[in-house]
Amino acid sequence: MTLLTVDDVVVEYTRGRTRFRAVDGVSISIAEGETLGLVGESGSGKTTLGRAVLGLVTPESGTVHFRGQDITSRTRALRRSLARQIQVVFQDPYTSLNPMLSIGDILAEPLRAQGATRNDARRRIVELLDQVHLPAGSISRVAREFSGGQRQRIAIARALAVRPSLIVCDEPVSALDLTTQLRVLELFKEIQESTGVAYLFISHDLAVIRAISHRVAVLYRGKLVEHGSAEAITATPADPYTRRLLMSAPVPDPVEQARRRAERHELLVAGT
Template structure:
C-alpha cells in the first residue's frame, strides 16, 4: 500500500462512568480499546459492528471531535492526536466528516450558503470566494445552486445529506470520515447517496473511513473491512476475503444475517443466531470479549485475550491491524 495517508495505533477512549445517587463514581467505560489500522490515499475502509461497539467514537477521535485517552492518530505523516486546536487548524482542511443525521448536523438558522461556506471562512477565505465555491459544490453533489439561500428544513433528507457532503468537501479534503451517512435515509435514497460518494471518490481522489452497520452497503463501497466488537477490531482484511471466508465467529454471524437476493440460497444457508446482548464496556468479560456469545468458546477464550494475527497461509502472529493480510483476533479462527 506504500506510505499510509492515515495511521491509527492503539487508540483508546475511556469515558467516566455514571455517578450513583449516593455520589459514587461508576466504573469507567472503555468505548474504544486499542484500535489500530492504516488507510491509503484513495482507499475506503469500512468499520462495521453492532451499535455501541465503538466505531463512531473511533471516527470522532480521528477528526479530533473527541480527544483520545491514549494512542496515536497520524495523518499524512503528522501525529495530530496531541496537537492544540490552533496547531490542528491547517490539517483540518484535509480531514473532514459526514454525520449520520443530516438535519442534526446542519444549523437550522443558517442558509445553505453559510453552512457550506463556513469551513472556508474559518480557513480565511473571503466571503465572495466562499459563496462561489459553495455554488460549485451544490452543483457537484447534484443540487441546484440557486437554492443556496434556502434553509435546511426546505430540503428532503437525501438532499440535506448532500448538503452535508458538500460542506465536507468545501476545503478539498483528502480524507472523509463518513459516520453512517445513509442509515437515516430511505433505501432508494441510500443508493443515490452511495452512488454520489463513489463518484466523488473517483473524481476527487478521496479516501473514506465508512462507518456503518449495513454490511450490504459496506460490501459495495469499501476496499477493506474492519469488524469491531466491544471496542476492539476482531477481524480486518480485504472485503473479498472477509465476506467470502470470514475467520472470526462474530464476523460469520453478522454475515449470516445479511439477506441474499436468491431465495433458494437464502433458504439453504446456515443462520447463526447470537444469544444474549453484547457485554457492557463498563464491565467487559475477561479473556475474549466475545466468548459469552461464541458457539466455539473454550476455556482459553475465558482467560486469555486473543490478539490480531494473520489467518490463512500458516496464521503466523502479526503486529496488529496495521500489518498486511487478513487478520482475526480469535483463538480458533476459521483458517
C-alpha cells in the first residue's frame, strides 16, 4: 500500500534578487515498509525535497499526500498529528543532539510531547536503547560522551521513539567512517525488518543508496532524471548523470578504480 506520494512538486528559493527552482516538478512514491533512495550531488534538490516531505518548506505547486491525505500545507494541528507518523534523522550526529543532555532526556522529549507518563517513557527508552544496540546504562550519560556512530544510533532511537511509519534520513551516514557507515546501514535494515518502517533515504553516494534501497530516484539540478529498482539503477544506469555518480563511488580494486575514473572523465568531457 502506498504510504507517501509526492506529485509534481516545485520548490523555489530566493537568493538575493534571483529566484531559482530547487525542485522542478518531481514525483515520487513510497510504499509501506519500503526504502526509496534519493540520490544526487550537492545542489541536486534532494534535501529540499526531503524538507518538503517534512513540511519544513512549502511547495510553490504540486502536492504531498501521506496515507491519502493532502499534507502539502500544514496547520499546527496537522503538524502535531504527523509528528507521530513522520520523523527525521539528520546528517551530523554531533549537531543534531544536545551534547549536554542525558540520553534519557533526549529520548524522553518526543515521548513526553506525545503524552507519555514518566514510567512509560522510561520503559520505552530502555526498549529503544536495546533496539539500536546500546547498553541500558547509556540512559544517564550525556551525548558528548559518545562516538559519532553511537550518536547516530541515539538519533535513530529518537526518531523511532513514537513508532513512526516513515523516517526521512538525510545523509545519515555521510559524516561517519566507512566501517561505521556499514554498521549503521545494517542497523537501519534490521530496524525496518522488525518494525516495518519506511525510509526516504537521501544520499550523494550511490554505493550507500545501493546498500539500503529497494528503489532509487536520481535527481539532477532539481529534476528527476532516472527512477527504478535499486538493482537496475546501480547495475545498468540509463542516464549519463547516473553513470557519473556510479563511477564516482570508490572501489577497493585500484585497477577498477582507475578504469572508473577514466570513464567518468570521458563522460564529463562529453558534457553529459
